[in-house]
Amino acid sequence: MPTPLQPPAERALARPRRRRLAAVAALGALLAVGAAALLGLRPPAPLRADAPVEAFSAERAYTHLETIAAQTHVAGSPAAERARRHIEEALRKLGLTPETQDTVGGEAGQLSGGAGGATLARVRNVVARLPGTAPTGRIFLVAHYDSVQVGPGGNDDAAGTSAILEVARALTAGPRPRNDIVFVLTDAEEACLCGAAAFAADHPLAADGGVVLNLEARGSSGPVIMFETSRRNAGLVDVFGRAAPHPVGTSFAVEIYRLLPNDTDFTAFLDNGFTGLNSAYIDGAALYHTPLDTPAAVHRGSLQQHGDNTLALAREFGAVDLAGLPAGGDATYFPVPGGLVRYPGWLTWPLTVLALLAVAALGWLSRRRGYLSWPRLGAGLGLVLVPLLVAPAGAYLLWAAVTTIRPGYATLLDPYRPLWYRLAVLALAAAVLFGWYALTRRRTGPAALAVAGLGWLAVLGVPLALLAPGGAYLTTLPALAGAVAGLTALAVRAESPVAVVAVTAGAAVGVLLLLPTVVLLFPALGMAMGAVAALVAVLLGLAALPVLDLLHPAAGGQRGMAALRARRAAAVPALAAALGTVICAGVGLAVDRFDAAHPVPTHLMYALDADTGTARWLSAETDPQPWTDRYVDGPARVGGQFPLLGGEPLRAGPAQPAALPPPRLDLLTDTGPAGPRTLRVRLLPQRPVRLATLGVDPATATVRGATVAGRPVEVGAGTDFSVVFHAPPPEGIEIELRVEPVGGGAVRLRATDGSDGLTGLPGFRPRPPGVGVVGAHDSELVLVTRTYTL
Numbered sequence: 001m002p003t004p005l006q007p008p009a010e011r012a013l014a015r016p017r018r019r020r021l022a023a024v025a026a027l028g029a030l031l032a033v034g035a036a037a038l039l040g041l042r043p044p045a046p047l048r049a050d051a052p053v054e055a056f057s058a059e060r061a062y063t064h065l066e067t068i069a070a071q072t073h074v075a076g077s078p079a080a081e082r083a084r085r086h087i088e089e090a091l092r093k094l095g096l097t098p099e100t101q102d103t104v105g106g107e108a109g110q111l112s113g114g115a116g117g118a119t120l121a122r123v124r125n126v127v128a129r130l131p132g133t134a135p136t137g138r139i140f141l142v143a144h145y146d147s148v149q150v151g152p153g154g155n156d157d158a159a160g161t162s163a164i165l166e167v168a169r170a171l172t173a174g175p176r177p178r179n180d181i182v183f184v185l186t187d188a189e190e191a192c193l194c195g196a197a198a199f200a201a202d203h204p205l206a207a208d209g210g211v212v213l214n215l216e217a218r219g220s221s222g223p224v225i226m227f228e229t230s231r232r233n234a235g236l237v238d239v240f241g242r243a244a245p246h247p248v249g250t251s252f253a254v255e256i257y258r259l260l261p262n263d264t265d266f267t268a269f270l271d272n273g274f275t276g277l278n279s280a281y282i283d284g285a286a287l288y289h290t291p292l293d294t295p296a297a298v299h300r301g302s303l304q305q306h307g308d309n310t311l312a313l314a315r316e317f318g319a320v321d322l323a324g325l326p327a328g329g330d331a332t333y334f335p336v337p338g339g340l341v342r343y344p345g346w347l348t349w350p351l352t353v354l355a356l357l358a359v360a361a362l363g364w365l366s367r368r369r370g371y372l373s374w375p376r377l378g379a380g381l382g383l384v385l386v387p388l389l390v391a392p393a394g395a396y397l398l399w400a401a402v403t404t405i406r407p408g409y410a411t412l413l414d415p416y417r418p419l420w421y422r423l424a425v426l427a428l429a430a431a432v433l434f435g436w437y438a439l440t441r442r443r444t445g446p447a448a449l450a451v452a453g454l455g456w457l458a459v460l461g462v463p464l465a466l467l468a469p470g471g472a473y474l475t476t477l478p479a480l481a482g483a484v485a486g487l488t489a490l491a492v493r494a495e496s497p498v499a500v501v502a503v504t505a506g507a508a509v510g511v512l513l514l515l516p517t518v519v520l521l522f523p524a525l526g527m528a529m530g531a532v533a534a535l536v537a538v539l540l541g542l543a544a545l546p547v548l549d550l551l552h553p554a555a556g557g558q559r560g561m562a563a564l565r566a567r568r569a570a571a572v573p574a575l576a577a578a579l580g581t582v583i584c585a586g587v588g589l590a591v592d593r594f595d596a597a598h599p600v601p602t603h604l605m606y607a608l609d610a611d612t613g614t615a616r617w618l619s620a621e622t623d624p625q626p627w628t629d630r631y632v633d634g635p636a637r638v639g640g641q642f643p644l645l646g647g648e649p650l651r652a653g654p655a656q657p658a659a660l661p662p663p664r665l666d667l668l669t670d671t672g673p674a675g676p677r678t679l680r681v682r683l684l685p686q687r688p689v690r691l692a693t694l695g696v697d698p699a700t701a702t703v704r705g706a707t708v709a710g711r712p713v714e715v716g717a718g719t720d721f722s723v724v725f726h727a728p729p730p731e732g733i734e735i736e737l738r739v740e741p742v743g744g745g746a747v748r749l750r751a752t753d754g755s756d757g758l759t760g761l762p763g764f765r766p767r768p769p770g771v772g773v774v775g776a777h778d779s780e781l782v783l784v785t786r787t788y789t790l
Ligand SMILES: [Zn+2]
Pocket: 156, 190, 289
């Protein structure tokens, strides 16, 4: 008589040899599915310069990339001007007539800061149009050509820019598309998305909107992920799925991205009513925004994928009737080997309910057949929470331990060589799952645990469907597949191998959907949030529980020594995985040491107060590196003096005052000393700077209105008001302020400007090899401030 807790697959395999064979076959099948899923994420091989003219060649794009990212080219710098001229020249050579939109742009989404400030920039966008034969609308291929202030931006975003130049070449070499294709290489993305905002809001070609394909990079390698779309994306995603040759994208990424504090040029286009797709590669994030983001650091396969996809999408969007693109709702989509699965978002709830019903049916039938009891299923549902909580907590503690040993990781988005740490997190999740299973399986029974695991997957679909519908497929579909597989296994003859095939197929769905998710989550969130990947890894394990169960000796029946041996055997996978965790973390620490090519990041700024003639070193490092420690000691508050630095906690130390002239503030006109005043001033930096700011001391006046460089800016409800202007022109910035002086007295204004690079400052010693620069927008910033009373 079979023991009451054996599922059919297990009864079919009552003989140990058959069971071992089934375990090998089923696990082999899952490994093959997993390998295929991961291979599908690999970027293509780069094409050489002698590739056919109609094809995209990473090597051809790379020649542009080397020129554009030859040096740091932050917005407004001479190097940025050289990059701009190269882009114009390259487009002109294709027979296009590029023009430069030279204007002032405000920050995306607003011409003001909600907190009482406005951010603007003088921008120079390069724009060229390939006219369509019978246009139904416009396609915009967008990348930003400016870099950050401390690095040449080889990946971010010279890669996107040069990919567009090579796409433009391929498009002009072929038959003319039906729709207009507009190439937009924007300026000042790093500063404030101001170039894209100026184009989207003001350029005549942007007046009717259209479809934007934005190309970005937040790292140096890995698959290009289509991670953001406009709302109601079903039609766009359908084109992406059928046209892009390497369509890596998931509706879950859209949901994740909305939670992250990142923005790209795409935001500026969305704010102005455009539709479109946003793509980036994101692995190798240790280089992001640092001096190490050089042309040599660009992974040619990722560049090839960017170009392949963009060229194919430009051709397809260039050919369809854009007016007829179904707006529909949002689609659910995810990559599988060989393509992109997509279905309408309205199916999310029906599938969620179906998964719940299927798992409930499986539980009910399993009980009727005597494989589980209600109390055991209840216990299983409670016990499944243990790995779901313990694995993420363990991943968190693991990374806390690693950063204690190597504090330099704290300021890195991801380590330089994260592979072993990622494997450590996966081994940890496996150790927790295997250990938990070995401890609970005998008492609760494999059927109760398997049904409970599927139950949690199905239940988690509900909050996902509510809060992040694009991610609901991650738990709903594996639960549904697992439940259908279980019902199939219960329906066939107990001895039939169909039962094993069915549960393996059910688990394969979980592997197919969740393994790429785990692999993409690591670079997306970084090791500090490895807990999320651990959680998804446990979900994958729960979906595959019936297959993992084959690793265990048949349940029940054994007594005495046999039972003891069985329990010992069950502990082996968990112990092996635990050992794997320690080994992987140890190898990670050994492999990923800081050295000259992989320097420990440090953050340092310099601030000179021209009113008092005093200077300070400032750092955003909370636990300063030894190099930084020589410059800063205690925490400091500088928000009052340097509103630009905002409320971030900083450390400060005394510095020698440098001979740097403060920005000049010239009063042009003034409506009078008393009552409401209108002050027209010119803010004029006296040295080459990246940005200049002007703030009004709220103790002396309330700002009622402001115009900057001829543009009215909104004044927030708060009393603080300041303007940040990036890439100020040589003639300075004209600012008109309508103020109500407090008590009718004089108005105090603070003028500040900022340049980049600490070399040459008194007391500064260049970094030794092995010490690098944090990839932040205020790294190496040199601020000079002065107050003026008018
Ligand atoms: Zn960037």
